Amino acid sequence: xxxxxxxxxxxxxxxxxxxxxxxxxxxxxxxxxxxxxxxxxxxxxxxxxxxxxxxxxxxxxxxxxxxxxxxxxxxxxxxxxxxxxxxxxxxxxxxxxxxxxxxxxxxxxxxxxxxxxxxxxxxxxxxxxxxxxxxxxxxxxxxxxxxxxxxxxxxxxxxxxxxxxxxxxxxxxxxxxxxxxxxxxxxxxxxxxxxxxxxxxxxxxxxxxxxxxxxxxxxxxxxxxxxxxxxxxxxxxxxxxxxxxxxxxxxxxxxxxxxxxxxxxxxxxxxxxxxxxxxxxxxxxxxxxxxxxxxxxxxxxxxxxxxxxxxxxxxxxxxxxxxxxxxxxxxxxxxxxxxxxxx
Amino acid sequence: xxxxxxxxxxxxxxxxxxxxxxxxxxxxxxxxxxxxxxxxxxxxxxxxxxxxxxxxxxxxxxxxxxxxxxxxxxxxxxxxxxxxxxxxxxxxxxxxxxxxxxxxxxxxxxxxxxxxxxxxxxxxxxxxxxxxxxxxxxxxxxxxxxxxxxxxxxxxxxxxxxxxxxxxxxxxxxxxxxxxxxxxxxxxxxxxxxxxxxxxxxxxxxxxxxxxxxxxxxxxxxxxxxxxxxxxxxxxxxxxxxxxxxxxxxxxxxxxxxxxxxxxxxxxxxxxxxxxxxxxxxxxxxxxxxxxxxxxxxxxxxxxxxxxxxxxxxxxxxxxxxxxxxxxxxxxxxxxxxxxxxx
Numbered sequence: 001x002x003x004x005x006x007x008x009x010x011x012x013x014x015x016x017x018x019x020x021x022x023x024x025x026x027x028x029x030x031x032x033x034x035x036x037x038x039x040x041x042x043x044x045x046x047x048x049x050x051x052x053x054x055x056x057x058x059x060x061x062x063x064x065x066x067x068x069x070x071x072x073x074x075x076x077x078x079x080x081x082x083x084x085x086x087x088x089x090x091x092x093x094x095x096x097x098x099x100x101x102x103x104x105x106x107x108x109x110x111x112x113x114x115x116x117x118x119x120x121x122x123x124x125x126x127x128x129x130x131x132x133x134x135x136x137x138x139x140x141x142x143x144x145x146x147x148x149x150x151x152x153x154x155x156x157x158x159x160x161x162x163x164x165x166x167x168x169x170x171x172x173x174x175x176x177x178x179x180x181x182x183x184x185x186x187x188x189x190x191x192x193x194x195x196x197x198x199x200x201x202x203x204x205x206x207x208x209x210x211x212x213x214x215x216x217x218x219x220x221x222x223x224x225x226x227x228x229x230x231x232x233x234x235x236x237x238x239x240x241x242x243x244x245x246x247x248x249x250x251x252x253x254x255x256x257x258x259x260x261x262x263x264x265x266x267x268x269x270x271x272x273x274x275x276x277x278x279x280x281x282x283x284x285x286x287x288x289x290x291x292x293x294x295x296x297x298x299x300x301x302x303x304x305x306x307x308x309x310x311x312x313x314x315x316x317x318x319x320x321x322x323x324x325x326x327x328x329x330x331x332x333x334x335x336x337x338x339x340x341x342x343x
Numbered sequence: 344x345x346x347x348x349x350x351x352x353x354x355x356x357x358x359x360x361x362x363x364x365x366x367x368x369x370x371x372x373x374x375x376x377x378x379x380x381x382x383x384x385x386x387x388x389x390x391x392x393x394x395x396x397x398x399x400x401x402x403x404x405x406x407x408x409x410x411x412x413x414x415x416x417x418x419x420x421x422x423x424x425x426x427x428x429x430x431x432x433x434x435x436x437x438x439x440x441x442x443x444x445x446x447x448x449x450x451x452x453x454x455x456x457x458x459x460x461x462x463x464x465x466x467x468x469x470x471x472x473x474x475x476x477x478x479x480x481x482x483x484x485x486x487x488x489x490x491x492x493x494x495x496x497x498x499x500x501x502x503x504x505x506x507x508x509x510x511x512x513x514x515x516x517x518x519x520x521x522x523x524x525x526x527x528x529x530x531x532x533x534x535x536x537x538x539x540x541x542x543x544x545x546x547x548x549x550x551x552x553x554x555x556x557x558x559x560x561x562x563x564x565x566x567x568x569x570x571x572x573x574x575x576x577x578x579x580x581x582x583x584x585x586x587x588x589x590x591x592x593x594x595x596x597x598x599x600x601x602x603x604x605x606x607x608x609x610x611x612x613x614x615x616x617x618x619x620x621x622x623x624x625x626x627x628x629x630x631x632x633x634x635x636x637x638x639x640x641x642x643x644x645x646x647x648x649x650x651x652x653x654x655x656x657x658x659x660x661x662x663x664x665x666x667x668x669x670x671x672x673x674x675x676x677x678x679x680x681x682x683x684x685x686x
Contacts (some may be wrong), residue, residue, distance in 0.1 A: 264607030269599045271623035278621035280614035
């Protein structure tokens with residue numbers, strides 16, 4: 001067969017504010033690949049099917065000296081993220097043709113990969129969509145489940161506030177909190193998202209663009225736990241609404257990712273007055289402890305439909321940059337995934 | 344014997360900024376007591392010897408609706424704090440004449456107390472000064488020891504930064520950190536305090552009024568642990584100097600107690616980027632777990648002189664208000680104690 005284009009998404013320039021499709025990242029079609037003859041050198045040829053777009057990616061679009069748990073991308077590199085692919089050819093006995101493989105993949109249509117190190121062959125007897133392994137059964141699902149178990153100290157009858165409750169992490173937190181018997185207050189940025197949060201069990205769901213967070217929390221709080229995905233003024237409101245000994249799970253601060261400006265927290269003194277704890281974390285720190293319990297607990301609940309999830313699919317790798325921007329803007333309606341190719 | 348004056352310190356008015364002796368608290372001599380005949384009703388008569396003055400007391404001089412782990416004082420009440428007294432008369436078989444008793448006592452010269460609930464009979468075979476039971480062997484010592492053990496996750500070779508390192512909490516933290524094999528950076532507000540911090544083992548000790556905290560930390564850090572007694576700009580500098588996965592032990596925020604103003608924390612985003620944890624705590628939450636280990640570990644080290652401590656004694660209950668102000672201003676040079684009476 002003749003060589004085909006191997007489309008790739010390259011990191012092209014540091015964004016000042018929000019990432020710009022075609023500028024921050026570019027879709028590049030200069031590389032070709034002959035799928036029949038490309039040398040495998042003992043590895044395997046993977047066809048990319050689905051790629052995850054996540055909020056944390058903004059933190060990697062920074063200059064090399066910026067301290068962060070996720071190392072900065074280099075200008076010109078093919079950007080990576082979690083993804084799912086299928087093995088087309090293989091010289092590696094661990095990866096058989098037709099196997100579906102998940103893990104950190106480059107944003108390109110085809111890749112020759114040496115080993116399965118850091119990757120995982122997916123077992124999918126119930127024929128869930130492969131995208132589920134990037135969301136509720138992937139890194140966002142693990143983030144929600146593992147940090148909830150590790151840091152929430154949730155007790156039945158307590159109250160939790162979840163920001164970005166319609167996203168892949170927040171929506172699982174809402175459902176885990178309901179399973180644990182908590183009252184759930186959840187916020188998101190559109191009425192459609194508010195409806196989804198109600199559908200998955202939130203006791204109080206509101207649109208933070210049309211309701212004041214501090215007023216909702218004053219009425220429906222105080223809170224024992226805050227799951228923070230946004231930071232800024234929402235975090236301040238949560239601190240004001242916190243009970244003594246409340247726990248703050250600091251998962252993200254989307255409000256600060258693109259502004260070049262961190263909203264100052266003016267009431268942090270309450271960490272002393274109310275004896276609060278704040279847990280920033282990286283999911284890698286929790287994986288060894290919670291991985292098997294995650295799959296054992298969450299997989300059957302997803303397969304049985306008791307845990308719901310929502311996806312927003314961007315069709316084609318050329319729409320990668322669009323998905324990246326949408327996630328930073330909150331324009332996506334569900335877990336953002338780029339659908340690169342059918343099987 | 345004729346009745347004698349029973350001097351008392353009353354909470355008199357809410358301070359706007361710093362507490363003012365004679366206004367925020369007043370020394371009152373209108374009450375008398377007949378030590379021979381005052382009815383005990385099954386309790387015991389305690390003569391107050393020493394009373395502790397602590398930074399947290401400022402948090403109780405607030406209006407009743409202020410949320411805090413330490414309940415606000417009521418206008419007109421006799422203020423309480425940790426103290427040591429000696430039993431003069433007793434109808435309670437658990438408290439014998441001559442017993443020394445420690446715990447929350449009212450700031451008055453004599454008190455009739457019903458039961459030993461919440462109090463503790465002191466065992467002092469090595470004749471330590473009774474004041475030691477208010478400092479290194481009292482609440483400040485427990486605060487340092489228990490939170491260090493619970494939250495620091497200290498590992499040999501790591502670096503800790505301790506603010507107010509010459510105070511009763513900070514100075515024990517410095518010594519515990521050196522025992523654990525850490526590099527210790529410590530700050531205080533006078534050259535005399537800097538010398539004391541060096542004497543007890545701090546590797547780097549500096550006067551934050553004459554050296555810039557961020558410059559010292561840039562040179563001597565980065566840090567794995569920050570023991571925060573001050574909050575504000577010092578906390579910001581510590582966040583900037585933190586390594587990935589650093590732990591922040593949030594013990595106090597003296598910078599915010601008296602200004603009516605909480606310095607906004609502008610770089611709190613780093614809790615995400617650096618995966619930091621912040622532990623506000625109240626010592627009562629840790630006592631059950633660590634109490635016996637505290638006494639077992641610290642008492643012999645204090646008795647043997649391996650752990651050093653420093654006190655600043657205010658002579659006479661009428662100087663109570665002066666001590667309270669000094670602790671908020673940082674004017675005391677060592678654990679502040681009011682010496683009410685000799686045995």
